[in-house]
Amino acid sequence: MSNFESDTQRAKFARGFIGNRLYGFRKDIRVCLTQDKRTGESAFFPALITCIAMLELLSGMYNGDLTHYHTLERILKFRKLFMDKRVYTPLLTKILYTVMRHKVAHLTHPYYVTDTRNERYLRDYKKQMRITWSISNGASQQAIQLIAEKGTVTRSPRPPWPVIYDHRLMIHLRTLSDDISNAADAYGTALSASKNKILRNRFEETMKFFYP
Numbered sequence: 532m533s534n535f536e537s538d539t540q541r542a543k544f545a546r547g548f549i550g551n552r553l554y555g556f557r558k559d560i561r562v563c564l565t566q567d568k569r570t571g572e573s574a575f576f577p578a579l580i581t582c583i584a585m586l587e588l589l590s591g592m593y594n595g596d597l598t599h600y601h602t603l604e605r606i607l608k609f610r611k612l613f614m615d616k617r618v619y620t621p622l623l624t625k626i627l628y629t630v631m632r633h634k635v636a637h638l639t640h641p642y643y644v645t646d647t648r649n650e651r652y653l654r655d656y657k658k659q660m661r662i663t664w665s666i667s668n669g670a671s672q673q674a675i676q677l678i679a680e681k682g683t684v685t686r687s688p689r690p691p692w693p694v695i696y697d698h699r700l701m702i703h704l705r706t707l708s709d710d711i712s713n714a715a716d717a718y719g720t721a722l723s724a725s726k727n728k729i730l731r732n733r734f735e736e737t738m739k740f741f742y743p
Contacts, residue, residue: 538731542723545734549592549719553712556585560708564668575666576635578704583632585711589613589718595733597740603628603652613714613721623675625652626700630662643684644696663696671703674710 563578590609634641647653
């Protein structure tokens with residue numbers, strides 16, 4: 532049973548909660564992508580993990596579950612309804628999550644090359660890939676792209692043996708953060724729709740994690 536006095540009150544609270552988180556998200560991304568005056572560098576990985584975490588929050592609220600289980604499955608459902616499916620295909624979404632999210636969250640840095648045979652969500656694809664990556668703080672028509680490109684890793688420090696790749700994952704952080712902001716707005720609109728009590732029920736369940 533709902534602890535809100537009315538469904539209208541619940542919808543109002545939901546709009547306020549999402550608006551608050553969206554304000555914080557945009558602020559954090561802005562800070563991360565502002566170049567340091569001394570070095571000229573930006574905080575790419577904090578920005579990237581913040582984007583993916585926001586996507587996890589939104590998809591968790593949509594599915595009514597904020598546990599750490601089945602997060603990728605929830606994101607795949609969410610992007611299908613609230614994001615551009617031509618950009619956020621199942622494969623690209625899995626690559627973004629597997630190649631970048633897990634490694635940055637647990638190792639502070641992604642592998643320089645990810646062999647898809649070693650990744651649970653990618654090993655079932657018929658085509659084995661060795662994926663390297665590039666990240667920019669600029670905007671682009673497409674936030675994430677997978678490009679066929681053969682080469683050998685030359686990043687500093689240079690690896691002690693040849694490390695080859697055959698694909699490159701391109702990530703444009705401003706576009707990615709804008710896409711996630713737009714998805715949050717779209718989800719908030721759906722959440723507030725008069726007939727969407729099921730979504731509000733799911734949202735209320737997730738609030739019990741924030742306010743136990």
